């Protein structure tokens with residue numbers, strides 16, 4: 001979950017550590033070409049070099065996904081973002097072969113998805129990677145409870161057991177008391193919760209969301225985003241989330257794959273995408289993002305100039321946003337120490353914080369993001385060296401950075 005933009009408290013029950021976790025899905029060199037004799041396209045450099053209109057007029061084919069590779073790590077929220085037509089839905093549908101890929105490999109927990117027979121695929125879609133659609137396809141004559149129990153019914157679970165399980169999930173998504181209503185008696189947001197509950201009821205390893213909230217009005221949409229964040233924190237479930245909405249991607253994503261014309265032009269954390277855009281396209285895409293709400297103090301800190309400076313003053317966590325640090329520095333009227341488990345790893349002062357807001361100065365976003373395709377790769381990111389304090393400092397008092405900001409992007 002994006003620590004920089006989440007407006008909910010830190011996870012308490014989450015055990016997943018997405019960074020360094022093994023991949024759930026592994027995608028390598030994936031292509032999806034629509035049209036006649038599609039499979040000749042990926043293999044022919046003369047055709048793949050053509051622009052989309054020319055390829056269409058010569059072959060009748062459209063490349064929806066173009067040589068895409070990535071891993072989805074266990075326990076992460078992996079967001080696929082891009083403008084309409086960039087290939088998001090096609091890519092995510094390829095993961096469970098709702099759309100048949102043209103070339104490349106896909107595996108789930110090391111198992112080759114492209115080699116699965118029909119029964120195995122059914123099992124994959126029902127138990128391992130359940131999809132939550134924008135049009136949630138609720139059964140109109142069934143109650144909320146029976147809609148949620150539907151997937152369990154298909155699995156062959158007995159009536160009493162599936163209704164008990166469904167009731168539990170209905171409560172989890174905040175629909176307690178509405179079990180006996182029918183979809184027509186619910187608001188759009190409530191219906192979406194039923195769709196979410198139905199997917200959750202089968203307890204899938206991965207939840208795939210295809211723009212689930214785009215039809216909802218902004219406030220309800222925000223509610224549903226919070227719901228997803230909460231569920232993720234409570235359960236640590238792996239999620240793949242499609243959206244064309246940048247603020248939704250920044251709010252929800254641990255990592256974001258930004259697509260353009262079927263390619264992934266940048267894959268990275270929200271902070272990497274906003275702080276180190278891979279090319280002009282991405283830079284333009286994130287231009288209006290309030291950087292101080294996404295970038296963390298790591299991007300602005302410098303080594304402490306003395307043991308004195310490292311030993312006193314207000315404290316912020318390394319994952320505090322620049323916005324939170326500005327508040328701490330403004331309150332104290334002095335630079336703030338960045339404390340990592342009681343150790344001072346750097347100092348942020350007002351000049352450095354302002355330069356992040358202004359978009360001037362060198363950014364020190366940790367960890368390189370991945371760039372796929374022929375985009376211009378940015379310079380490697382730099383990491384600010386920590387100040388080696390002679391003695392570990394005491395644990396910080398609660399400070400800016402311990403609370404999440406309201407109104408983050």
Ligand SMILES: Nc1ncnc2c1ncn2[C@@H]1O[C@H](COP(=O)(O)OP(=O)(O)OP(=O)(O)O)[C@@H](O)[C@H]1O
Pocket residue numbers: 034035062063064082083084085086087088089090091244
């Ligand atoms: N069945 C199809 N036949 C031919 N072309 C298709 C088909 N499905 C999708 N495409 C094309 O593939 C490209 C990617 O489409 P896709 O639906 O994956 O994009 P998207 O990013 O999910 O868009 P949106 O946000 O509008 O849903 C588009 O150019 C689209 O027109």
